[in-house]
Amino acid sequence: MPASSDPATTVEQVVTLARHLHARPAGQVVRAAARFPDTTIELGRGGRTASARSILAVMGLGAVAGDEVRIRAAGADPVDASAAVAAILVAAEE
Numbered sequence: 001m002p003a004s005s006d007p008a009t010t011v012e013q014v015v016t017l018a019r020h021l022h023a024r025p026a027g028q029v030v031r032a033a034a035r036f037p038d039t040t041i042e043l044g045r046g047g048r049t050a051s052a053r054s055i056l057a058v059m060g061l062g063a064v065a066g067d068e069v070r071i072r073a074a075g076a077d078p079v080d081a082s083a084a085v086a087a088i089l090v091a092a093e094e
Helices: 023-034 055-060 078-090
Strands: 010-016 039-045 048-051 068-075
Touching: 010 078, 023 055, 023 078, 039 078, 048 055, 068 078
Parallel strands: none
Antiparallel strands: 010 068, 039 048, 039 068
16 A cells, blocks of 8 residues: 555645635635545644644644745645645645
């Protein structure tokens, strides 16, 4: 069985936000997370964590441009899920 189909597979990465994590980019994160229904994706900043599937939770992190955000993805496709969310967070333009 390939590692990517193992539900215990986890990927973590830290990215620096290119822009504030307000409603529009938070919505983009939620839509990206929805493309990976068998993968759990969490964002973390400081001591707080948020499900990438909840726009209110993502916005509740209060992350602004320049902050470091940890992405943790676990499940069926953590590499692609983490990459999809990271691409949104580091994109300078909406």
